[in-house]
Amino acid sequence: MTIGHENRRVWLSPSIRTSCFSVLLCASLVSTSGCLFSAVHWKAAEVAGPIRSTGPSLCGDPIDVETLYAHALALESDDRSSCVELFYEVAVGTAPGCTAVASPRRQELHRSALIRLVEAGQKFARLDPRCGLTMGDPGFERQVPIRHRGFVWSSDQFCRLTPIGAYKAKAIRNTYCRGGVGLPVVVSSPGADDDGAAPMRAQFAATLCLVSDQMGIEDANLLTGTDHFYLELVDPLRVDSVASCGNVLPIAKEITAPLAYGLQGEGLIYLRNFINADSSRGATRLYSLEPHQPGKIPVVLIHGLLSDPSAWVSLVNDLRAQPGFVDRFQIWVFEYPTGQPFLTSAAELRQRLDQRVQRLDPGHQDPQLRDMVLVGHSMGGLIAKLQVTSSGDALWNAFANLPIEQVVMTDAIRQRLTESFFFQPSPHVSEVVFLATPNRGSLTAQRLCGRIGSWMVNVPQQRQQEYAELMRRNPDVFVSRLRQRVPTSIDLLEPSDPLLLAIGRLPFGCGVRAHSVIGDHCWSPCFGRSDGVVPVSSAREPYAISERMIRATHSEVKSHPETVAEVLRILNEHASTPSLPLIQQAVGRADGGTGRVSDRGPRRSEPPIRHAVLERTEMEIP
Numbered sequence: 001m002t003i004g005h006e007n008r009r010v011w012l013s014p015s016i017r018t019s020c021f022s023v024l025l026c027a028s029l030v031s032t033s034g035c036l037f038s039a040v041h042w043k044a045a046e047v048a049g050p051i052r053s054t055g056p057s058l059c060g061d062p063i064d065v066e067t068l069y070a071h072a073l074a075l076e077s078d079d080r081s082s083c084v085e086l087f088y089e090v091a092v093g094t095a096p097g098c099t100a101v102a103s104p105r106r107q108e109l110h111r112s113a114l115i116r117l118v119e120a121g122q123k124f125a126r127l128d129p130r131c132g133l134t135m136g137d138p139g140f141e142r143q144v145p146i147r148h149r150g151f152v153w154s155s156d157q158f159c160r161l162t163p164i165g166a167y168k169a170k171a172i173r174n175t176y177c178r179g180g181v182g183l184p185v186v187v188s189s190p191g192a193d194d195d196g197a198a199p200m201r202a203q204f205a206a207t208l209c210l211v212s213d214q215m216g217i218e219d220a221n222l223l224t225g226t227d228h229f230y231l232e233l234v235d236p237l238r239v240d241s242v243a244s245c246g247n248v249l250p251i252a253k254e255i256t257a258p259l260a261y262g263l264q265g266e267g268l269i270y271l272r273n274f275i276n277a278d279s280s281r282g283a284t285r286l287y288s289l290e291p292h293q294p295g296k297i298p299v300v301l302i303h304g305l306l307s308d309p310s311a312w313v314s315l316v317n318d319l320r321a322q323p324g325f326v327d328r329f330q331i332w333v334f335e336y337p338t339g340q341p342f343l344t345s346a347a348e349l350r351q352r353l354d355q356r357v358q359r360l361d362p363g364h365q366d367p368q369l370r371d372m373v374l375v376g377h378s379m380g381g382l383i384a385k386l387q388v389t390s391s392g393d394a395l396w397n398a399f400a401n402l403p404i405e406q407v408v409m410t411d412a413i414r415q416r417l418t419e420s421f422f423f424q425p426s427p428h429v430s431e432v433v434f435l436a437t438p439n440r441g442s443l444t445a446q447r448l449c450g451r452i453g454s455w456m457v458n459v460p461q462q463r464q465q466e467y468a469e470l471m472r473r474n475p476d477v478f479v480s481r482l483r484q485r486v487p488t489s490i491d492l493l494e495p496s497d498p499l500l501l502a503i504g505r506l507p508f509g510c511g512v513r514a515h516s517v518i519g520d521h522c523w524s525p526c527f528g529r530s531d532g533v534v535p536v537s538s539a540r541e542p543y544a545i546s547e548r549m550i551r552a553t554h555s556e557v558k559s560h561p562e563t564v565a566e567v568l569r570i571l572n573e574h575a576s577t578p579s580l581p582l583i584q585q586a587v588g589r590a591d592g593g594t595g596r597v598s599d600r601g602p603r604r605s606e607p608p609i610r611h612a613v614l615e616r617t618e619m620e621i622p
Contacts (some may be wrong), residue, residue, distance in 0.1 A: 008593050027219050040263045045163035048105075058369060065093040066563045069109055076116065081124035086137055087117040088144065092229050097247035098183045114183040114208060115163045122160065125185065129158035129187065141307060141525070150235035152290050153204065157189040158233070161208065162261065169260035171257060173314045176255040176321040181242065182209035182234070184254035186261045198393040203258040203320075206233045206289070207251045211244035237326050255321050258617040283337040284345070286352040288330060289316065292360055296330040297368045297575065300429075302349070304378025304436075309333045313565070314559035320538055322568060328575050334383075342379055342489050343395070344501070346386035353387070353428050358576035373574055374432045374566065377558040379489060381437025382503065387426045388514070389506035396421045398502035400478050402475050408473045425509025431574050433567060436531050436557040439504055440538040441495035443526055465481060495538070514543040515570055519557040531557060546570070 019375040041108045050070035072086035094110035096102065108272050121127025126134045133144040134544025149157050164184045189202040214228045232242060236253035243249070288298075299319075314332065334352070336345040357369045366372075376384035396404055404417065467486045471478065479498055482491075492499055508514065529536040533554035540547065543603075550562040557563055 040260055041166075041168040042261060042264060043165040043167065045115045045165035048108045065106075065109060068093065069113065070182050072113075072116065078121050081120075081126060082115065083122060084121050085127045085132075087113045087120060088133065089133065091117060093208055095212065095244065097249050098214075098245040110210075111495070112181060114210065114497050117162050117314065118163055118183070118185065118208065127161075127244050129161050129233070144230055146231045146233060148233050150237075150239035151204075151206075151233075152293055153187075153236075155290070157202075157291075158187055159190060160188040161206070162186040162188065163246075164254050166255045167257060167260050169263055171313050172256060172260055172312065173261060174256070174318060174321075176253075176317065177257075177293075178253040178434070179183060180252040181244075182205075182207040182251045184208075184236070184252050184257065185233075186258045187233075193237070201262075202289075203262045205236050205251065205253075205255055205258045207236050207239075207250060208233055209242045209244070209249075211242050214245055217434045228461075237320060256317050259317050263310055263313060273477075283335065284348045284352075285335045286332060286349065286356060287335075287428055288332045289293075290330060293330050293365050294361075295368055296328060298332045298372045299329050299333060299571065300353075300372055300374045300384075302376040302380030302383050303338075303373060304335045304376075304380045305338045305379075307338060309335050311558060315375075315564060316380070316526065318559075319567070321573075325568075329571060331425070334380075336383075338379065339488055341420075341487055341492055342383050343386070343420040343492070344416075345489075346383045347416075349383060350387060350426060351419070352422060354424055357428050370428050371574075372431075373571065374429055374430045375435065376432070376434040376437060378437060379493065379552065381434040382439070384432045384434065385437070385503065385506075387429050388432050388512045388615050390425055390509065391421060391423050391504075391506060393422075394502045394506060395499060396617075398479070398498040399482065400474075400476070403476050407470075407477060408537040409470055410466075413470060425512060429509075430511060431513045432515070433569070433570055434514065434541055434544070435563065436517070436519050436534050436539055437541070438493055438534045438538050438555050439541055440535075441493050441497060441500050442534050442538060444496065487510075493600045504513075513574075514544045515546045515548075515566070516541045517550065517557060517566055518546045518564050519552045519554055520549045521551060521553045521556075 025345050039255055043499075048069075050073055051066050051112065068086050069090045072083045072090060075083035075086065081607045090113035094113065096107070096110060101529050117133075118127065122129075128134075129146065131143075132146045135142050135144060148158070151602045162185055164186060185206050185208050186203050189204065209232045210229055211232050212228045212230075220483075234242060234251055236251060236255060239251065241250050286300075301309070301315070303311045315333060319329075319331070334346065353372075358365070361369050374384040374387060376382070399421065400407060404421070407414075408415075464486055471483050481497075484489060491497065494500070516539060518536055519534070520529050520536055521531045523529050527535045531539070531552065531554040536549075547564065549567045550557065550560050552560040552563070552609055
């Protein structure tokens with residue numbers, strides 16, 4: 001890579017570059033690009049202490065569950081697996097809805113018994129979340145089954161349960177929870193499927209309940225009637241209650257915890273994906289947060305520069321907490337190395353959308369897979385735009401002065417360049433939302449921190465050699481500013497970049513609806529009004545049929561409450577309006593040719609997404 005204005009090049013190893021990057025960029029480029037520092041504080045679930053008493057039970061029960069509970073804790077501390085049976089008996093003896101007694105101590109013991117049952121049961125290999133709990137001594141075992149209700153996950157995806165304690169996550173604005181029966185847990189799953197269309201590891205919410213099909217069990221018969229009980233894992237996103245002993249009981253819900261739990265250990269993934277600008281290393285992936293659900297509209301989230309999918313955790317949390325959202329939408333996430341040119345990333349997303357739709361719906365029976373909504377933050381918005389526009393020859397003409405057929409290159413390079421520079425609007429996308437998108441670039445890209453950031457990108461050696469050979473064999477064919485080295489994503493974000501200017505003039509596909517959410521946080525002599533990174537004038541998209549200004553910085557835009565409200569509004573209208581390409585409806589150009597849709601067509605009958613009924617608490621990190 002070129003340093004300064006000299007013609008000679010100095011090559012640094014990735015380790016040296018990483019060290020330099022930490023010193024030079026942490027206070028400048030990282031702080032302004034919208035990347036995520038995901039500080040997570042997670043505490044194990046706490047249990048009640050034992051109370052030894054020779055008098056009446058503090059629970060008000062004829063059964064001395066206090067003694068059983070104290071004995072179970074003692075056995076567990078001695079590392080004896082027989083504690084599992086006692087924790088189960090305490091849970092049965094305090095089962096909600098099965099007796100008239102409902103003291104606070106009883107509820108506390110029931111929750112504590114379930115926590116220890118989960119932890120000790122898995123420690124001693126007695127509890128398998130996929131099928132049930134094994135009780136008794138070897139040769140005399142009996143099974144307490146686990147039923148799974150409401151999940152889109154198959155039973156073999158339930159690998160481990162983690163009871164939820166106190167937690168805080170800097171990246172998550174709100175927590176959504178509700179009191180009720182059962183123990184909220186995080187389910188850990190291997191996640192990845194054969195084609196990588198699911199996360200490599202996944203966490204999702206569940207509530208573990210101990211229930212009985214019996215209409216009622218007397219207090220004195222609770223322990224002797226343990227055969228009538230079973231464990232039930234229910235999905236708190238889709239189920240509100242359980243039935244036990246003839247009673248319908250609302251379940252406890254913890255919607256946010258799995259997202260916070262999954263942020264642990266994320267570290268500096270976004271830095272690695274920026275510095276290592278090589279999608280062949282597996283950093284480019286399109287995956288869903290849940291197994292595919294036919295008939296639901298994919299909402300594809302595309303992160304920005306110096307970021308990764310965890311940047312969306314707060315928005316995902318707010319969206320999924322809205323009643324009705326998971327019934328009509330499914331969330332997909334696109335991950336890519338942000339240091340590579342975003343034209344390359346856009347081509348890879350285009351290919352992955354095609355491949356995934358073909359795999360999921362080869363017979364074209366699911367119209368929702370051709371009615372997707374893309375949501376892109378910052379540079380991710382430009383990648384989204386390149387999914388819904390038509391290139392013609394405009395991008396190539398901004399890059400070279402000869403037709404691509406006349407340029408001397410290998411077939412492999414010609415194919416890669418063709419995929420990046422020549423494309424049609426994706427047939428799978430009908431709506432796009434731009435969040436703080438630099439449609440006309442950002443001055444940050446050409447400042448010192450931007451230059452250093454571009455220099456730090458570790459372009460693969462083979463790609464550098466191929467690019468140098470392409471320039472050598474085709475002198476004076478390509479624009480001068482791109483001849484010196486392989487361009488990075490930051491290079492293409494400079495306001496004067498010819499490719500960026502050409503992208504701004506590309507026509508949108510027929511029937512595509514676009515929306516802009518713009519941060520208006522501060523004013524400066526260089527930027528004017530901006531979010532601190534992207535000027536308001538750059539974030540504006542003439543084609544957009546709606547525009548929302550919010551008081552937020554560049555990194556705040558993607559999770560700001562007004563952004564959440566605007567995205568929900570757009571999705572609500574989207575679910576109520578047939579995709580224009582699907583019904584072959586004409587697109588009006590009443591705004592003088594900018595492409596605003598004038599006829600949104602007839603409405604569907606689905607009810608709008610309502611505000612969350614869960615308790616919402618704003619997180620604060622000291």
